[in-house]
Amino acid sequence: MKLSHSFIKTLRDAPKDESARSAQFLIRAGYVHKELAGVYDYLPLGLRTLNNIENIIREELNKIGCEEVRMSALQNPALWEKTGRWSDQEVDIWFKTELSAGGELGLAPTHEEPMTDMLKTYIKSYKDLPLYVYQFQTKFRNELRAKSGIMRTREFLMKDLYSFSADEESHNEFYHKVEDAYKRIYERVGLGDCTYQTFASGGIFSKFSHEFQTVIPVGEDTIYYNKDKSVVLNEEVKLPEVMEELGVKEGDLESARAAEVGNIFTLKYKYSDPLDLKFNDKEGKEQTVFMGCYGIGVSRVMGVIAEKYADDKGLVWPVEVAPYYMYVVPIGEEGTKVATELESKFPESILLDDRDARPGEKFGDAELMGIPFRVVISDKTLAEGKVEQLDRQTGEQKLLTLDDLTAILSGYEKDR
């Protein structure tokens, strides 16, 4: 991509009401644009980053046999009344609207009800189970307060997966597969070393649910963990009886601020019972489907990655989520020629700063945008057959031959 062909520019200032550092950088670097408190647009660099995270999640879920769909945002109250969740007392984040033809509609904050209802058409027998269905879909939540940039918003991209099993044993088997898939996802997006699976409050049908919490200073939650971090608890379950059950003592626990980046939940019959999702077992007896649900806020994860890696100069993206792999700055006539040829060969990997601006300005923008590698292609180093590469995260500087550079870019594109 040639920067001169893009509308993206870095900005000197972020909106005054934007307190989260990640959001300030995301706005200043041209990744997102704020429409309203808690409502953001994704600009070219931001959309590419979001898509990279989405694709990592998709790959890991497809590997464990999940099927992708896309359900509607508009919701029929009749369905939600069956579970009691149309009520604003029960679910206090509904956006509701009126159909001009008459009648109320809602904007889905989550999709248990329509997903369960839709599958009544497709699940009849034990032979139809298990099923794992997910979507990437825009959720709407009427939050009273929206802060923390894209980490907590009123409209956001979520991956929600629902599992439908014949019994608890089959459910548990899949639940563990999702745990593993989630670990691979956090690993790949660069949050592996600071994300923990925590015990969280369960609800009516299960003692616990699990959350995935990433330790970052601006996290909204507090988590507690023992020395080797083999047991990690959300605050709401740090109770004497729970600690006893998990074999940890109050005094041994340390705490940290963390942001939730995913949750997995054994629903059992919570939705399948009121929505009447049944199947005939091998003996022809009618049984209720055993359900689970598994969420990841995709835009939220992007915000958490931004928070975790940003330094005082700007964003820093891990390679797998970065919108581009290299930020190429040409200097001089031959440098420009070589850089332009390289970009035309690897337009999906290279952000070429071909604007009419000083190198210093370009270097600043490269830092703010957080592209993993900055490569300067100048007449000076080309004279020795070399180009200069700077690692955004470590600051490590290297001279590479053009052949090395081409090989690195080819390898990067092949892996994607």
Added chain:
Amino acid sequence: MKLSHSFIKTLRDAPKDESARSAQFLIRAGYVHKELAGVYDYLPLGLRTLNNIENIIREELNKIGCEEVRMSALQNPALWEKTGRWSDQEVDIWFKTELSAGGELGLAPTHEEPMTDMLKTYIKSYKDLPLYVYQFQTKFRNELRAKSGIMRTREFLMKDLYSFSADEESHNEFYHKVEDAYKRIYERVGLGDCTYQTFASGGIFSKFSHEFQTVIPVGEDTIYYNKDKSVVLNEEVKLPEVMEELGVKEGDLESARAAEVGNIFTLKYKYSDPLDLKFNDKEGKEQTVFMGCYGIGVSRVMGVIAEKYADDKGLVWPVEVAPYYMYVVPIGEEGTKVATELESKFPESILLDDRDARPGEKFGDAELMGIPFRVVISDKTLAEGKVEQLDRQTGEQKLLTLDDLTAILSGYEKDR
């Protein structure tokens, strides 16, 4: 994809209130699920089809230098009040909702206002122009009546592109590029031979806009055309003075029912003026940005393709939009082994019907789902080193060697 691993099943019946034939087939074949009148979910086959159409549009727009973003559905009334379009008298299809923190919000039926406003941050000088920005985004329209299946809905996927130019000349240049890109898009999705660029009503700033209309019997519009179809008119502009201007006579015009599948519109200063989108020209003088907008309803196009190609047995998809390329039915032990190996090699191209069902039932489902080629891999033909291929559209039957089949599948995957 192995059909036994999917939740998709064909259905004997469509909902009684579903009158459009395409919608009946799309539901019965497991492509979509109806939530409400005018609100549909996309199931695995439907989502793949939708994604294929989206990707064709994306490729053609990227070729002419457009940049992709994704804007929010939630809208700030303040922005729309500036153009007068917050008023329900002016725009009668708003879904409006209340923010729990106080204040009204809308769900975007289109994005001229936020797009124009967002670009105020990025357009300062003539050097920043032209810019072409598009998105694939879910639009909400509070239609009084929703019929015609996925061709006219209350929530739908739309590609909306906006152009920002320094003057009319530069605008016109791009406008023609979009015309050409649209023609390539309709060609690729299989609507090339029955889609016409029509003169449509312009609005305040332009005499005409252009629509792209596909001739199909269930179309909601009537178009008029002269003998060689060099002039095609929407009904609303079939006026004496227009016909005279375009050099056609009432008596020479024939009519046809058609469905609108795209529109392109010279906006001039309609939005940039009230929203104050200016730039400094070469002389440092402030000028207003010259705009255009260009829409394609992606889910609508999918419905129109379904309508155009369906026959009495079910859907028929053109190769480039079909969710899978081949529907493979194995018969016998060796047939199953060969088919399974082939599917594992080409899982994105083959829908393998490995269900425990009679071949006749599988053939019926293959027809209903409209996958371009049905391939029967049976012990009988394998004994002669052959497999049997049936073209869904032409009914042409062929014997292929396994090498031919592999070469065809490799070629198909390479082209995608």
